[in-house]
Amino acid sequence: MAVKIPDETLTEIREASDIVEVIGEYVQLKKQGRQYGGLCPFHDEKTPSFSVSEDKQVYHCFGCGAGGNVFTFLQELKGWSFSETVSHLAERAKIALPQMQRTETDKPEDARIRQMKKGHELAASTYHSILTLTEEGAPGRVYAQERLFTQEQIEHFRIGYALNDWETLAVIFEKNGLDLAVMAESGLLAKRKQGKGYYDLFRERLMFPITDSQGSVVAFGGRAIGEGQPKYLNSPETPIFHKAKTLFHMHEARPSIRKQNKALLVEGAFDVMAAWKAGVTNVVATLGTALSSDHAKLLRRNAEEVILCYDGDRAGREAIRKAIPVLEEAGCKVSICLLPEGLDPDDYVKQHGEEAFVRILDNECLSVMAFRMLDLKQGKNMQNEGDRLQYIEEIVQMLAKLEHSVEQEYYLQQLAESFTLPMDVLRQELSRAERLLKQTKETPKALPRAEKPTSGRKQGSARPVPAHIKAERILLAYMLQDTEMVWRVSEKLGTGFNLEEHQALYAYLLSFVTREPDASMKRFVESLEDRRLAKLAAYLLMQPLKNECSDEELADYIKRIEQYPKWVKLKEQQQAARFEQDPIRAAKLQMELIRLKKELQSQ
Numbered sequence: 001m002a003v004k005i006p007d008e009t010l011t012e013i014r015e016a017s018d019i020v021e022v023i024g025e026y027v028q029l030k031k032q033g034r035q036y037g038g039l040c041p042f043h044d045e046k047t048p049s050f051s052v053s054e055d056k057q058v059y060h061c062f063g064c065g066a067g068g069n070v071f072t073f074l075q076e077l078k079g080w081s082f083s084e085t086v087s088h089l090a091e092r093a094k095i096a097l098p099q100m101q102r103t104e105t106d107k108p109e110d111a112r113i114r115q116m117k118k119g120h121e122l123a124a125s126t127y128h129s130i131l132t133l134t135e136e137g138a139p140g141r142v143y144a145q146e147r148l149f150t151q152e153q154i155e156h157f158r159i160g161y162a163l164n165d166w167e168t169l170a171v172i173f174e175k176n177g178l179d180l181a182v183m184a185e186s187g188l189l190a191k192r193k194q195g196k197g198y199y200d201l202f203r204e205r206l207m208f209p210i211t212d213s214q215g216s217v218v219a220f221g222g223r224a225i226g227e228g229q230p231k232y233l234n235s236p237e238t239p240i241f242h243k244a245k246t247l248f249h250m251h252e253a254r255p256s257i258r259k260q261n262k263a264l265l266v267e268g269a270f271d272v273m274a275a276w277k278a279g280v281t282n283v284v285a286t287l288g289t290a291l292s293s294d295h296a297k298l299l300r301r302n303a304e305e306v307i308l309c310y311d312g313d314r315a316g317r318e319a320i321r322k323a324i325p326v327l328e329e330a331g332c333k334v335s336i337c338l339l340p341e342g343l344d345p346d347d348y349v350k351q352h353g354e355e356a357f358v359r360i361l362d363n364e365c366l367s368v369m370a371f372r373m374l375d376l377k378q379g380k381n382m383q384n385e386g387d388r389l390q391y392i393e394e395i396v397q398m399l400a401k402l403e404h405s406v407e408q409e410y411y412l413q414q415l416a417e418s419f420t421l422p423m424d425v426l427r428q429e430l431s432r433a434e435r436l437l438k439q440t441k442e443t444p445k446a447l448p449r450a451e452k453p454t455s456g457r458k459q460g461s462a463r464p465v466p467a468h469i470k471a472e473r474i475l476l477a478y479m480l481q482d483t484e485m486v487w488r489v490s491e492k493l494g495t496g497f498n499l500e501e502h503q504a505l506y507a508y509l510l511s512f513v514t515r516e517p518d519a520s521m522k523r524f525v526e527s528l529e530d531r532r533l534a535k536l537a538a539y540l541l542m543q544p545l546k547n548e549c550s551d552e553e554l555a556d557y558i559k560r561i562e563q564y565p566k567w568v569k570l571k572e573q574q575q576a577a578r579f580e581q582d583p584i585r586a587a588k589l590q591m592e593l594i595r596l597k598k599e600l601q602s603q
Contacts, residue, residue: 016093067538127160278354296330312339
């Protein structure tokens with residue numbers, strides 16, 4: 001809600017919202033000295049370049065430049081307004097916001113989204129109450145007993161029951177003052193084709209709430225009881241629910257996934273519930289769609305390893321084949337738990353027991369290469385010489401793509417033992433395959449230099465930072481860590497900073513410490529409404545500095561800053577002299593430039 005929030009309330013919310021804990025809900029953070037590091041949620045990367053400072057309560061990505069405080073993090077990640085972010089953090093910290101009037105900048109869209117989420121929460125409570133507390137919920141309870149659901153499962157997953165009735169939710173929504181058209185847009189109701197009004201989309205189904213990253217209910221999965229079709233029905237795509245970005249049980253499983261640094265990925269809600277019952281709490285599932293790159297990135301932000309445990313049939317194997325490259329592209333280590341033909345995780349737990357399921361997860365998972373070696377045999381007659389030779393060639397080509405020679409040697413040994421082949425022959429074939437692969441990879445490098453894409457962020461293309469800019473950054477970093485430095489710099493720096501954004505940050509900082517001399521720098525970063533300056537401040541706060549800046553060092557930095565305009569002026573005068581064909585004056589100016597350059601380099 002776009003409203004003026006009192007400063008004291010903002011301070012209370014900020015102090016209750018530790019940035020490591022908040023960002024840790026979205027990014028797997030690891031302690032790295034005095035800071036925390038992880039994969040940046042704002043751009044694709046496989047090597048962590050995202051850093052969070054618990055002391056300074058700021059974050060910065062050294063890959064893409066994103067940075068700021070706990071408020072800007074959520075604004076950038078979720079696309080929320082400042083007021084929405086404050087509201088979320090206040091709710092998270094159980095801090096009551098004062099009642100205030102909306103302003104003309106309050107978006108109707110925000111109210112619509114809030115109403116959708118309110119409707120879903122009301123629906124989840126209604127379905128759950130019907131199943132657990134009413135006589136009408138008896139068919140749902142009978143079905144839950146047939147599926148061997150425990151009371152713990154029913155409570156943990158908030159399982160509910162949708163009555164075989166057309167207007168259960170529609171009536172409840174109307175009583176609670178919710179807009180039925182908005183509820184239809186959110187996937188809970190449907191508009192009648194004939195006549196007026198709306199009817200419930202889910203009827204006579206066991207219901208499973210689907211939550212977003214914050215734990216808010218945003219959709220449902222429903223399993224038909226009786227002859228209803230389709231057997232499984234998920235909510236449609238809505239403004240608050242996107243299947244390609246949502247994993248069932250992710251919010252609930254996140255703490256366990258991070259603790260184990262591993263996630264178990266299955267194909268459906270029943271499989272999740274069976275695994276959870278067996279004590280496997282780091283389990284999540286896709287929602288009737290293939291694994292997407294967004295799913296993979298979400299998993300990688302929370303764990304390094306993903307175990308695929310899909311149905312033990314042809315379709316399940318095909319889904320595994322497609323999921324592996326998606327997960328690897330996101331930087332995940334992938335393992336595969338192959339189930340017997342015709343069994344899914346839910347079936348396996350029922351037939352073999354919970355302990356057996358945990359045992360195969362712990363002891364019988366395959367590496368990607370081991371799975372591919374097994375999978376490539378499908379459809380081949382290994383008694384046929386041609387099929388055997390084709391199989392060996394395909395495996396060697398796969399081994400050529402592996403990065404580690406130990407891994408290559410391990411699987412070559414297996415291949416040699418399986419087909420009674422000499423290791424030296426297989427090594428020769430592997431070398432040949434590697435040469436061919438290298439040639440294929442090198443082909444694009446023959447393109448003219450102008451055709452190559454440039455990002456401006458490659459290490460080799462980085463230009464050295466000019467001395468005056470480096471000096472400005474160091475002084476600003478010192479000032480952000482010690483308000484006394486603000487006064488020391490302001491006394492000696494007459495002309496100000498050369499770079500526009502440095503001067504802007506300096507001006508804001510000087511004004512801030514003048515108004516609030518005892519306020520913290522965390523409060524200063526929070527007060528910056530300009531995202532560009534907030535990012536710069538976060539970046540500078542993350543820079544390692546000596547405890548103190550001596551008077552001599554301060555004088556050197558200021559001299560570099562003040563001499564840069566002189567350098568620019570001399571260059572302009574030299575160009576003018578050349579234009580006027582005055583070689584003597586141009587030569588004198590050149591000597592002055594050389595002297596100034598030496599002076600700068602000596603500092």
